[in-house]
Amino acid sequence: MKIIVAIKQxxxxxxxxxxxxxxxxxxxxxxxxxxxxxxxxxLEEALQLKEKNGGEVIVLSAGPERVTSTLREAxxxxxxxxxxxxxxxxxxxxxxxxxxxxxxxxxIRAESPDLxxxxxxxxxxxxxxxxxVLAELLGIPHATIIMQVDKTDxxxxxxxxxxxGWFQHVEMPLPxxxxxxxxxxxxxxxxxxxxxxxxxxxxxxVAAAGATGQAVTLERVYLPEKxxxxxxxxxxxxxxxxxxxxKLKFDVRVL
Amino acid sequence: MSGVLVVLEQHGGxxxxxxxxxxAAGQKMAxxxxxxxxxxVLGASVSGLAQELTGKKLEKVxxxxxxxxxxxxxxxxxxxxxxxxxxxxPDFVLFPHTYQVRDFAPALATRFKQVLVSDVIAIHAExxxxxVFVRQLLQGKLNADxxxxxxxxxFLSVQAGTFRGDAVEAGSxxxxxxxxxxxxxxxxxxxxxxxxxxxxxxxxSSAPVIVSVGRGIGEQENIPLVQELADAxxxxxxxxxxxxxxxxxxxxxQVGSSGQTVSPKLYLAVGISGAIQHxxxxxxxxxxIAINKDENAPIFEVADFGVVGDMFEIVPELTKAVLAAxx
Numbered sequence: 001m002k003i004i005v006a007i008k009q010x011x012x013x014x015x016x017x018x019x020x021x022x023x024x025x026x027x028x029x030x031x032x033x034x035x036x037x038x039x040x041x042x043l044e045e046a047l048q049l050k051e052k053n054g055g056e057v058i059v060l061s062a063g064p065e066r067v068t069s070t071l072r073e074a075x076x077x078x079x080x081x082x083x084x085x086x087x088x089x090x091x092x093x094x095x096x097x098x099x100x101x102x103x104x105x106x107x108i109r110a111e112s113p114d115l116x117x118x119x120x121x122x123x124x125x126x127x128x129x130x131x132x133v134l135a136e137l138l139g140i141p142h143a144t145i146i147m148q149v150d151k152t153d154x155x156x157x158x159x160x161x162x163x164x165g166w167f168q169h170v171e172m173p174l175p176x177x178x179x180x181x182x183x184x185x186x187x188x189x190x191x192x193x194x195x196x197x198x199x200x201x202x203x204x205x206v207a208a209a210g211a212t213g214q215a216v217t218l219e220r221v222y223l224p225e226k227x228x229x230x231x232x233x234x235x236x237x238x239x240x241x242x243x244x245x246x247k248l249k250f251d252v253r254v255l
Numbered sequence: 256m257s258g259v260l261v262v263l264e265q266h267g268g269x270x271x272x273x274x275x276x277x278x279a280a281g282q283k284m285a286x287x288x289x290x291x292x293x294x295x296v297l298g299a300s301v302s303g304l305a306q307e308l309t310g311k312k313l314e315k316v317x318x319x320x321x322x323x324x325x326x327x328x329x330x331x332x333x334x335x336x337x338x339x340x341x342x343x344x345p346d347f348v349l350f351p352h353t354y355q356v357r358d359f360a361p362a363l364a365t366r367f368k369q370v371l372v373s374d375v376i377a378i379h380a381e382x383x384x385x386x387v388f389v390r391q392l393l394q395g396k397l398n399a400d401x402x403x404x405x406x407x408x409x410f411l412s413v414q415a416g417t418f419r420g421d422a423v424e425a426g427s428x429x430x431x432x433x434x435x436x437x438x439x440x441x442x443x444x445x446x447x448x449x450x451x452x453x454x455x456x457x458x459x460s461s462a463p464v465i466v467s468v469g470r471g472i473g474e475q476e477n478i479p480l481v482q483e484l485a486d487a488x489x490x491x492x493x494x495x496x497x498x499x500x501x502x503x504x505x506x507x508x509q510v511g512s513s514g515q516t517v518s519p520k521l522y523l524a525v526g527i528s529g530a531i532q533h534x535x536x537x538x539x540x541x542x543x544i545a546i547n548k549d550e551n552a553p554i555f556e557v558a559d560f561g562v563v564g565d566m567f568e569i570v571p572e573l574t575k576a577v578l579a580a581x582x
Binding site: 137249 | 543
């Protein structure tokens with residue numbers, strides 16, 4: 001099975017986020033980036049499918065030069081080769097989900113994979129749509145929020161998460177696209193051997209086609225207004241504990 | 256029509272409760288724009304459900320029926336809604352941001368060369384140049400204003416708990432049946448029956464006090480630290496998704512969009528940053544206390560009392576103080 005994993009590079013979870021001067025995006029200069037967490041689970045699922053069924057795992061990411069570090073990490077974990085769709089950060093911001101999916105679809109068509117995996121949403125924009133839009137553009141079936149994937153004679157049997165602790169199995173033909181939920185597998189670390197081997201693996205760079213306008217635009221980013229007035233408690237741990245007990249007794253009234 | 260079309264969600268004749276939040280959002284948006292609001296319900300047989308909407312303030316209720324719409328598949332739903340939206344011609348199509356909507360609405364929008372503005376938390380309909388839609392970015396650390404620029408129809412979904420389902424305005428509406436054209440060959444996926452992993456034995460929704468733990472706990476060995484605080488308070492122990500994903504606490508103790516929705520008297524969040532998926536499960540709590548090392552953690556936006564600091568120092572002190580206070 002030939003599997004493509006579409007990966008996004010996002011700011012690290014603990015990164016200090018500052019709004020850029022024009023308020024159109026965040027300051028990117030000193031930001032530390034990492035793989036989008038649900039995409040890490042998509043990669044893990046792909047590697048396990050390959051171990052069970054054979055085949056090839058190709059990682060794909062669109063973005064500026066910095067995304068090659070995330071692709072290299074994926075190669076070190078066991079992906080066979082990488083495709084980097086090169087597009088400047090500013091250009092990327094000028095594309096909506098449809099524009100980004102169209103760019104990825106072009107790179108994917110050239111490979112004719114059996115299966116495309118990606119995370120169910122990104123930790124930065126959180127639109128949760130690129131996978132589904134990609135499937136629609138490629139004309140292939142999709143399933144979202146997937147916890148488990150099994151290869152069958154006819155195609156795939158996947159476990160899909162529903163709301164409130166419910167699940168269902170879905171059978172589907174190949175080629176197909178799945179968006180993967182976090183937590184279905186345990187993530188692996190890159191081994192020293194893996195890191196060494198990654199240096200010999202191919203990363204193909206392809207240029208992105210020009211942007212063609214957007215259906216939705218991000219106009220402004222800003223710090224959210226507080227929904228509640230939060231009273232911050234300060235002091236030594238013992239002092240804070242004493243203040244909290246006061247609140248529990250007289251404000252929240254649970255003691 | 257022009258105006259706003261709200262697509263409600265039902266499973267086997269039972270409404271998804273978020274449907275009415277979407278309906279309230281649609282009515283409010285339509286009123287601000289000075290246009291009409293209609294509703295649509297899809298399924299194998301939905302005339303009964305459609306009748307329930309005739310007492311709401313709506314221009315029309317569309318009952319879109321076909322045997323192949325249920326059980327749910329994205330293929331059938333996208334095809335049915337594509338036909339309905341083309342026929343009805345709304346300016347905006349509004350959904351509740353459910354797991355099912357996440358599965359099909361992006362594909363539906365793509366068929367109209369549009370992009371769904373998903374998980375919207377506010378709609379500013381009266382500003383110049385068309386409505387502005389507010390979404391959260393970076394796990395809730397920032398808000399962002401979005402606009403639709405491609406002309407109609409625009410597609411959006413509203414976040415759980417953002418609009419009040421009981422705010423739906425009463426009125427009267429006529430039902431219009433809409434015949435969907437579908438062929439079994441158009442449906443590529445075969446869905447199985449929904450199931451649960453194990454019987455839910457922990458009902459967090461009725462717990463008056465909840466101590467909840469997140470990534471900040473670091474490792475499984477530290478869980479007893481918060482368990483002791485929960486025990487001291489007589490509270491149920493709950494967790495955010497990553498803790499349950501790691502198997503440190505059972506899945507049935509998870510609070511958030513994929514777990515339980517709770518509204519206790521006190522929700523004490525320890526080491527929880529407050530990602531949107533978690534907040535939707537607990538923002539109905541009467542009081543929230545948050546302890547987190549990051550002063551910018553979004554959990555503080557919904558907290559009544561906040562402590563920025565090291566949970567490993569503060570939690571044991573708090574447990575001691577609570578036990579002392581109880582005597």
